[in-house]
Amino acid sequence: MAQAAQQSSPHLFEVDQSASGRFWTLADADEALVRRLAPSVGGSDLLARLLASRDVDPVQAASYLAPTLRDYFPDPSSFADMDKAAGIILDAILAKKRVTVFADYDVDGGTSSAILARYFRAWGQDLGLYVPDRLEEGYGPSPAAFRHLKDTGSDLVITVDCGGAAVDALNEAEAIGLPVVVIDHHLMSAELPPSAALVNPNRLDDTSGCGHLAAAGVVFVFVAALNRLARERGLAPADGLPDIMPFLDLCALGTLCDMAPLHGVNRAFVRQGLTIMARDQNPGLRALADVAGIGKTETVYHATFMLGPRLNAGGRVGDPWIAAKLLATDDRQEAIELAERLHALNEERKEVESAILDLAMAQAEQALARNPDRGIIIASGEGWHPGVIGIVAGRLKERYHLPSIVIGWGEGLGPVAKGSGRSVKGVNIGDAISMAAREGVILSGGGHAMAGGLSLEPDQVQAFDDWMVAHMAQFSAERTAALELAIDAVLAPGAASPALVDQIAQIGPFGIGSPEPVFALKSVHVTGVRQVGVNHLRFIAEDAGGRIECIAWRAADTPMGDVLRNGARVHIAGKLKADEWNGRRRVQLDVADVAAD
Template identity: 50%
Template sequence: MADDGGAKTLNAFLGVARSLSGRAWAQRPADAATIRAHMQTLGLEEPLARALAARGVGADQGADFLRPTLRALFPDPSSFMDMDRAAEAILDALQAGASIHVFADYDVDGASSAALLVRWFRAMGTELPIYVPDRLTEGYGPSARAFDTLKASGADLVLTVDCGAAANEALAHAAAIDLNVVVIDHHLMRAEPPKALAVVNPNRPGCNSGQGNLAAAGVVFVLLAALNREGRRRGLFADRPEPDIRQWLDLAALGAICDVTGLTGFNRALTGLGLKVMSDWKNPGLRALLAAAGGEVGPAKSHHAGFILGPRINAGGRIGRSDLGARLLSTDDPAEAEALALELDGLNLSRREVERAVAESAVRKVEATGAHADDSAVVVVAGEDWHPGVVGIVAGRLRERWRKPVVVIGVDPVTGLGKGSGRSQPGMNLGRAVQAAWEAEVLLAGGGHAMAAGLTVEAKRIPELTAFLNGRLADERAQAVALDALEIDALIDPAAATRALFDAFEQLAPFGPANPEPVFALSGVQAREPVQMNGGHVRCRLVGPDGASVRAIAWRCADLPGGQALLSGQGGLNVAGRLKADDWNGRRGVQFEIEDVADPRMV
């Protein structure tokens, strides 16, 4: 992909200008001089050096990227607006014996953030009560009702985590009832901050920390460093050990991965080192949840956080009790951890069924109208009694399917209110568009960040919301289509799809936004022994012209053109995807996870 005056043009990789999913393929661009530098200074083979350069890692940054350390990358806490003020306010309250409570969002990032604070306060000899709003009855974030409840329970200071930065009205109410609040967040917010003792948010207008890619858990981790620093200044550790915050890096990593944050710079170090801490499985809640999911202790990867632990922690906030995740991550009692983990695992099974039903209904509605395949910028779909706890997951699934932003809204037929969640495409800032819809009074509530947003809307105004979002995002659509090209790191043949290649590229992990998982292409392969599995997945062997093969799977595609090409056993296909470890029964092999399929005869 070349840059010509800001417009991107594609040099089709393997000649794929349009795959069976409608995407172009391009080799991930990399500077030749930087590739050579990585090969010479780091001793890397060309494909890995190219992948490193393609991820924007400069010639002098390779060592820090491959072996990140907190010492080299930890930001000065004071660079965050209000961070010093927050640390001072919290320690003032702690030293005065005030009643301090944490108010957390109900997702993984909120639970991780709350658990970080609980564990720091516990190390200081104080138990920190947790308040998590109920998704169905209270909705997202702080409210006047919640603050009234906390005030009545005796709270003097409330720390909001992963929420609060845009809750201006609720925090004004807290101030009116003399309830002090410190906000720790990372979401987009208004230019005028809410009324609070401190508002710490790297995405706050005017904050110069340069850490806008942090999840809330990452911001809280920096707050813990600020608390330790302020505590040293006050002499609080003269007769007690200073809390070693490094032992809780696993919680910071969990929030970063599950909130799909950009894994670069300090956030990459936080996540990579956090996965190493997680690998010891010393947190009773994480260990119990892994066991409940049928996993075995061992080296933790992003997959553990994003696909095994995260969905189960989220299940409590989605269709169960909203505080289950925070309680699980905070407890030191193995018996309590086991009970909570089993409850969350059961809720996750129920969540899957609810999600499947909503997704099927949403697909039927949208594909009957053709909104998924027209030139509209965004798909908005609503249905009565769709569970608000799963609309975000469904939106993400449908975004993957249709390659455009999707907003899914569950409407309560009694109140006439819709609770919705959206997921976006790179290049389209959905959170900003939703915020604009709220400012235009199309929504009752709304906000988020570039790739995800939540909203509340009157059902009768959903068509107006659809038109507003399509108008707002129309200019970003062309950029998003260009960015949606599938970027390939290397062309390999099935014989080269080995564990050695996988292990070499694992040096780039952990993967996520801004550090994508390597994508490999196979040319002229045939799908042999294809089998359609439950859930619409397709399993097969990809066999090259020389007879070499690799086991492969493609997710949720049996009814799509790519999946149908695989199921037909068609030969001569170009296939792109990712290598995954296959350690079943100790085999230490690999499996090719198919992302896209192209038929050269149809290009």
């Protein structure tokens, strides 16, 4: 059965360099805290330890395990400009003004715009939509986009998941007399750009304490503010005030796909939003689930890894408007057509991504062979599509456990080269890119600790590489720490059961800030290794007491695959997943790492 492991060595099973170059450590729970937490989880020592290692105290345990909006929902008025924005938008609805939502092209932007579209529809109003083209326009509003919206009759614009830092665009909107309400969540400087209202929990003067929300979460709070204001004024459409609770499926989807940390109200958004998602009330999500082959959409995995990539595909390699339209529509036939287009675009995206990843990995191997201590991976190429370079950067980071930046340029891909970076814990890649921009090494760029973007001329790539390698030399200790794989408990293969998975799910949902438990199998024999899909490996791990089916994603051509195929006994780390197949519920281990015994 699953049990917490007690070791004197900091390295579990003496794994100091696994197949992926990592060292394994064990969760170190406070035994007194474990005992105090046990009653909250029915006396389960395992669940108590998992809660303790996630810094949940007994006072928080009940609301952590059953997060509700009643416990966590913030006062909308605590957000700077929230009441002001609600007044502007409610007045516009009542006056039947022509309002357009300007949405970012990712899932968070699409879900945010769809929440607003559905809210407007409940008042009998249509909400216009504008989504910028990634290649032609880049991220966020531009002066040209606002001029276009003004010229085509928009009386008011609401930006969602963007706009907070769009100084030039908002200055232009003010100059042409186009009111703009900004609803954003990205980091901002102290100087606020002009706007009719600017709602962003990451404004420096905001006191809501909700800077962890995704844009979809901010928008959900905003429609609650609209309802509250309408109620105070004694106003409502013929069928009554809009019921915003069904919008929680969109709020949860945006929160998960934007990797917002799952604490506070975000846990309630996701827990309750997944329940609503399973009811199949949104025709667009149902159609997308159908083309993805999902029977019932009810898990974080479904939302994040099945629906999310397909919704993002339009903004990456196709029409950036499709996802927002799909999520907002109530027309079943339209939903099916849009979902099929997104599914096809996602297949195209995977092909483009795979081709670029192969080239980028070859560059990474060559660079590390020349300088094993370079501390960062930078790969670049002409014709590399800006819509997938962020995904490829993430793949490189996972493979090499180093900050990674991928850069692409070429005809039809925008006027300058675009780069996207992903980082490891402790190395702030956004700050590094911003510094390079300030020093003139690149044209522009920035981001946050774990991700960043940049623009540069192709002939600046080598100088940027040199600058980044020199800059990253100071983070040797942080890069070493990033190689740690923290294990929650040791698991006997025979103890892996659907009941155990259900038990662990009690402390979910899992995501950023609420990590899914990682279990280790000690000295198991691997049998039946076979390749599935393009480069995944499926196999059986067994010992004298039992067996468990395992899958190692994207491992066929890696050192992990070599270790699994050699027939020796191995240690395996991974996450338990339950799946239903032909009416039978089974459990498998999604492999995170392996090490020779």
